[in-house]
Amino acid sequence: MTWTTPTTSRRTLLTGGLALGAAAALPGCAYIRDDVPVAAPLPKSAKAKIDGDLVYFNWADYLDPKVLKGFQREYGVSIIESNFDSMEGMYANIAAGNQYDVVFPIAKWVVKMRREGKLRVIDHGQLKNADQVFYSGSYFNDPWYDPRSRVSVPFTVYKTGIGWRTDKVSGMTGSWEDLWNPQGARHIFTLDDQDEALGMAALRLGYDVNTAKASHLTEMKKLLVSQKRLLRAYSSDDVNNMNGGGAWIHHMWSGDFMYLRQGLVNKPQNYDFEAPREGTPINSDAYAIPTNAQHPGTAMLFIDYLLRPENAIRNINYLYYPFPVRDAVATFTELAKEVPACDIDVKDLENPDVFRLLSTKEVQARTAAWTEVKAS
């Protein structure tokens, strides 16, 4: 696995295009809260020093508890943990004024919160281990969702593909079409996730994963409905569905697959994963510090602590998700050596199949399509 990126990239062009698009869209905004200043200076970074206990807001069980304990011991502070169960839930809590010191947004939510001034700058100079993720040539020096990584530090990365049981089905072709493999009839699961399910259909049809064009949505709807006769359920509980034996072919996240195969089942050789050739959505989670955090200094130290390679390695061995921390990368590559499709490569990070922040109108059009699929 390499994390370096060539100097000129498709992404650079793409970001340029996006900026143009955003500038063009601006004068047209007539809504109340749309006047959030896009070019406003970002809230200033805090100094990395203890300024109180850490109020921590993350998915449940998404870091090794031993690492959290280690931080508390070393710095003599407590971690006050609360959890969210969706990005929308996380965002609603922050938008409602609740104060957290460290949060874990997915890429497109970094875009949204940065734009709204809800995230503080994280001064890389304050982080002793910054060079573990922001070394020369690292993709994360300038990721698509956070130009120059001003307000976020990369946490994990993962892609969406297909996990399957080699003892139950054969004839997998390396295409999204495999989610229609008749050998898996009534044992096929599609993720119960609007972006992922629509994105999968879009990729199969050769469209952009974010498309909200009516004609595209109609075709995607038809395609997804055609899967229903083979489908067992829509579910994002991919690990349990596979482990419980109900799923033979599962639209799933690479990190979840690694956890299932390496950490859970008795016969890992019966499980395999593919990243379909039409394209695989890639996503990143990040560390961020909300603007209204009460203890941003502690949060800075916490992020720095998690960037220490030994802690990243502990987290990799606990979560089975790859962490883009330079000296921990080899650990994941070793873990994934039997399922290289789960490993993340710079080509994956560069790929354009990322879930972008869409306008409300686009989101609602996509929801309407997804509702029709699920209701039919």
Added chain:
Amino acid sequence: MAAEAPHAPPGVQRRRSSQHTRMWGYLLALPTVWMVTFFISSMVIVVLLSFGTTTRDGFPVFGTNSGNFSALWDEVYLRLFVRSLLYALATVALSVLIAYPVAYAIALHGGRYKNALIAAIVVPFFASYLIRMYAWKALLSDDGLLNSGLRKAGLGDGISFLNTPWAVIGGLVYGFVVFMILPVYASLERMDTSLIEAGNDLYHSPLRTFFTVTLPATRAGLYGGMLLVFLPALGDFVSAQLLGGSSTFMIGNLIQQQFVEGQNWPLGSAMTVAMMAALTVLMVVYLRATSTKAREL
């Protein structure tokens, strides 16, 4: 009170009873404030939001837009409503079949273990509904405990319990059956058992005694229980999400979707309001019908 103080002058009594009224007033003030602040005001917000719109950035804002309600006249939503209604009715029917015998056995034959038995039924419900649903998922999965048992017993190759409408209804029954057991138990407990003895003395068969004496006497509890099971079952989304299949999407899931992935709080609010209105009408009809029946007794 008169019995406690037979010689007290009338003025004292009046004073005491007015003190009592004032005390009750004070005691009621707190829950009233609580309800107004947290229950009614949130309802009002939902109603107001149902006329709102969403900004381009996904923020819900209040407004005077009735478009959310006209958007509800969609064949897709109607289909989901009918599906949810059928699931909820099946849940009520199964809950009656399970709850009545249980409540009957405890109330009339529980003896001194009555309270312990009721506690045994109630205690598991202190655990989160979500956790209990996950437990069912583990039990019923294709390689789960139940299917392994069936296979070991040589009863075929296992059954796909999960991801079916039956799994969803089963989850709903398990989730809410306690709301049926408790009111039925209470009415059986209150019932004058000499009526059953009288029925037997009059040479009624046990079955006939049950249908002509016991059942009518406990009707109020049963009707109450049906309502308490029906309402949450109709709006539930957890069971369908965790135990359901590709075609078990319910109205609760639809509403949840609007608030989460759909970024459309106003439409979700309109769905909630429409649902509450429909249920209110249903309830009024139901309560009138059942109270007339209860009076006929």
